[in-house]
Amino acid sequence: MDGILDLVRRKSASIALIIGVFVVWELACLVGGISDIVLPRPSQIIASLIEYWPAIQPHAAQTLFTTLVGFAIGVVIGILFGVGIGSSRLAYDTAYPLLVGISSIPKVAVVPIFVLWFGAGTVPAILTAAIISIFPIVVNVATGIATVEPELEDVMKTLKASKWDILWNVSLPRSMPYFFASLKVAVTLAFVGSVVAETVASNRGIGNMMMVASSTFNVPLVFAGLFILAGLGVGLYALFSIAESRVTGWAHRKDLAVT
Amino acid sequence: MTRALAAVAAIPDDDMAAQKSGKSPRVSHARPFIAFEKVSVRFGKGDKQVQALAETSLAIHEGDFVALVGPSGCGKSTLLKLVGDLLKPSTGHVFVAGREIGATPIRIGMAYQNPTLLPWLTIRDNVMMPLKIVAPFRSQFRAKRRGEFRDRADALLAQVGLAGFGDKYPWQLSGGMMQRANLCRALVHEPDLLLLDEPFGALDQFTREELWQIMQELWMAKKTTVLLVTHDLREAAFLANRICVMSARPGRILDDSPVDFARPRSIDMTYEPDFVALNQQLRSLIVAARGGTGIVQAGGH
Numbered sequence: 001m002d003g004i005l006d007l008v009r010r011k012s013a014s015i016a017l018i019i020g021v022f023v024v025w026e027l028a029c030l031v032g033g034i035s036d037i038v039l040p041r042p043s044q045i046i047a048s049l050i051e052y053w054p055a056i057q058p059h060a061a062q063t064l065f066t067t068l069v070g071f072a073i074g075v076v077i078g079i080l081f082g083v084g085i086g087s088s089r090l091a092y093d094t095a096y097p098l099l100v101g102i103s104s105i106p107k108v109a110v111v112p113i114f115v116l117w118f119g120a121g122t123v124p125a126i127l128t129a130a131i132i133s134i135f136p137i138v139v140n141v142a143t144g145i146a147t148v149e150p151e152l153e154d155v156m157k158t159l160k161a162s163k164w165d166i167l168w169n170v171s172l173p174r175s176m177p178y179f180f181a182s183l184k185v186a187v188t189l190a191f192v193g194s195v196v197a198e199t200v201a202s203n204r205g206i207g208n209m210m211m212v213a214s215s216t217f218n219v220p221l222v223f224a225g226l227f228i229l230a231g232l233g234v235g236l237y238a239l240f241s242i243a244e245s246r247v248t249g250w251a252h253r254k255d256l257a258v259t
Numbered sequence: 260m261t262r263a264l265a266a267v268a269a270i271p272d273d274d275m276a277a278q279k280s281g282k283s284p285r286v287s288h289a290r291p292f293i294a295f296e297k298v299s300v301r302f303g304k305g306d307k308q309v310q311a312l313a314e315t316s317l318a319i320h321e322g323d324f325v326a327l328v329g330p331s332g333c334g335k336s337t338l339l340k341l342v343g344d345l346l347k348p349s350t351g352h353v354f355v356a357g358r359e360i361g362a363t364p365i366r367i368g369m370a371y372q373n374p375t376l377l378p379w380l381t382i383r384d385n386v387m388m389p390l391k392i393v394a395p396f397r398s399q400f401r402a403k404r405r406g407e408f409r410d411r412a413d414a415l416l417a418q419v420g421l422a423g424f425g426d427k428y429p430w431q432l433s434g435g436m437m438q439r440a441n442l443c444r445a446l447v448h449e450p451d452l453l454l455l456d457e458p459f460g461a462l463d464q465f466t467r468e469e470l471w472q473i474m475q476e477l478w479m480a481k482k483t484t485v486l487l488v489t490h491d492l493r494e495a496a497f498l499a500n501r502i503c504v505m506s507a508r509p510g511r512i513l514d515d516s517p518v519d520f521a522r523p524r525s526i527d528m529t530y531e532p533d534f535v536a537l538n539q540q541l542r543s544l545i546v547a548a549r550g551g552t553g554i555v556q557a558g559g560h
Contacts, residue, residue: 152375155444158343158367158454159392169391173379250379250428 040220045227048220056209060228063194063206066122067232070129071190075183078134082141086175087167092146103135108196115201125197125205132193133186140182144175177251180244187236191229290357291318292484293342293452298351299509300337310509311337314351317503317512321451324478324485326499328492328541330549334510335488339454342486343367355452366393368445368453368483372460374437376429382440383425386412389448396448415443419473435466439473446477455487459494468526471497475523492541493529496520504541506548514544 022042028034029041036044049056085091085099107128114124148171156166198207206225213221245252300312312334319325327335340346341353344360353360368389376385390396390408400408413425419439429437438458445453459467475498478485489495495502496518504514518537520528528534 149373149375151371151373152377154340154343154345155369155371155375156392157345158369159389159448160364160394161392165392169388170377173377176379248379250430 037217037219040223044220045223048218049224049227052221052224056206056224056228059204059206059209059225060232062122062204063125063191063198063229064232066125066194066198066205067129067187067190067236070126070194071133071187073126073130074133074186074190075137077130078137078182078186079141079179081134081138082175082179083145083167083172085138086142086145086171087163089146092142099135099138107132107193108200111197111200114197120201120203122202122204124201125194125207128197129190129193133190136182136185136189137179140178141175144178145171148174177244177248180240180248183240184237184244187240188233191233191236195229291354292321292323292356293317293319293486294354295338295341296352296354298341298348298353300334300341300346301349312341312348313506313509313511315511317515319484319486321484322482324487324498324500326487326489326495326502327505328489328495328502328545329505329510329513330507330545331490332508333505333548334508335505336456337510338505339456339486339488342452343369343454364394365451366448368448368450370438370441370445370453370455370458372457374429374434374441376437376440376444378429381426381428382416382421382432383409383412385429386415386425386440386443386447388444393448412443412447415447416440418477419443435462435470438462438466438470442470442474442477446481446483449481450483453483453485455485455489457489458487460490467491467494472523472526474498479522492538492545496534496537496541497524497526497529502541504544504548507550513548 026041026043029036029039040048081095081099085095110131111124111128114127118124118127145167148166152170153166156170161169194205195207198205199211202208206228210222210225213219213225295315295317297314297316298312299310299314302309302311315338317338327338329335337346341348342355342360355361355365356363376382377388380388387404387408390404390411391400396403396408403409413422416422416425416439419442421436421439421443424432424436424440429440432440438461442458445455459470462470471494478498485499487495487498499518501515501517503512505511506513520534
């Protein structure tokens with residue numbers, strides 16, 4: 001019972017904070033007389049969300065689609081690279097500087113290149129989402145695999161375990177907590193990637209919708225786009241949090257230790 | 260010092276031969292199970308090169324329980340790693356069952372001070388891990404994991420006092436219990452050779468003594484060849500049939516003597532004069548090996 005009450009208390013505090021932010025925002029706009037062309041009130045934003053929903057919905061679906069496809073590509077490549085780099089000291093030392101270099105490039109800068117190669121539209125958005133989400137996954141998976149206790153590796157080696165045996169039975173399960181932590185970061189980053197690409201070079205997606213809305217000074221609709229993005233981001237984050245606690249509950253034993 | 264301070268290829272004494280008679284040895288006494296021939300190990304290159312193990316020869320017979328003691332950093336663990344084929348000697352050869360190491364496939368069990376149980380597996384699944392890896396169990400694992408292998412793991416767990424803990428996870432166990440499970444994991448595939456690197460080092464004295472007794476029972480039941488690295492002289496004298504004292508780096512074997520207290524040995528025995536005398540003798544050897552900074556009780560008996 002205490003656990004449930006505690007959970008309610010923690011959740012209610014964060015819900016209260018979110019509502020509080022919106023209330024303060026609403027009141028500040030009303031009291032300060034801020035024009036809705038500069039900063040619309042939350043109530044106006046929600047109103048325009050409802051008003052334009054039929055128009056927003058396909059854009060939201062498009063953004064969700066590009067983000068998830070890009071993210072999936074990023075996860076697959078990220079795991080492959082992470083396993084490769086984490087399994088060998090040489091690969092780790094060799095590839096790490098290159099990875100850091102690539103990850104330091106602002107991803108906005110590569111969108112024009114993708115547009116040049118693939119034309120404007122869905123493909124650059126997917127690729128940008130993929131490339132932006134690869135790095136955190138590679139780094140985390142590689143760390144999880146590279147930090148297997150040497151004693152445990154010795155035990156496995158005296159059992160004549162092959163590299164594959166060790167990877168499958170020890171390294172991969174061990175890197176799961178790292179992997180899921182990186183998924184939560186990567187999925188929010190993937191949204192950044194796809195929206196940036198849509199803003200620059202697409203005629204579909206939330207990013208594009210916000211561009212069009214701002215050029216017609218429909219500021220509440222611009223903000224409605226932000227709300228949609230925030231909602232999608234939070235939803236996917238929550239999804240991976242749940243998956244994480246299912247798969248890697250053993251790594252968070254403090255939460256489970258309560259009988 | 261009455262003992263010859265020399266690296267000796269030991270000749271099994273009568274006591275050991277008697278204890279082995281219960282199990283027909285696969286290797287004749289003339290040919291040791293494990294033999295080091297002029298093995299040395301160096302780490303690093305050039306100026307930074309460190310000699311971890313000086314030229315060492317040593318013979319271990321099947322069914323031996325050998326303890327390696329010595330000052331820290333003396334190469335005890337290096338010796339263990341050589342036997343486990345985790346490390347290649349810089350010079351010399353390690354022979355197992357008469358052939359160069361690696362040529363004869365033997366089953367090895369290993370346990371370190373750090374229990375290294377996998378936190379995402381239950382204790383039983385942790386114990387069964389070697390069966391998943393080691394031939395010939397490997398090919399039968401899928402078929403027998405819920406039957407024979409499971410029973411085998413449970414039986415071992417019961418033997419070390421962990422009956423009923425098979426479904427628990429490692430973090431639900433105390434340090435001593437995890438170390439028991441670690442021993443089970445090292446033994447479940449019925450190894451020909453057991454390598455123990457200070458397995459009881461991190462435990463409190465009472466838990467440690469309890470585990471010594473369990474270890475003794477396990478060994479008396481199976482007569483597996485054991486190589487035990489330890490800092491604890493009482494532990495060495497309690498468990499082993501033979502104690503090798505190593506010098507400070509670069510390690511070499513200073514003294515190699517049999518321990519012939521009757522088995523089963525009891526903890527009380529470790530306070531009897533003979534046992535204490537052996538401990539003192541070992542201690543003075545190690546103090547001397549460290550450079551003699553301690554108070555040396557010369558000629559402990």
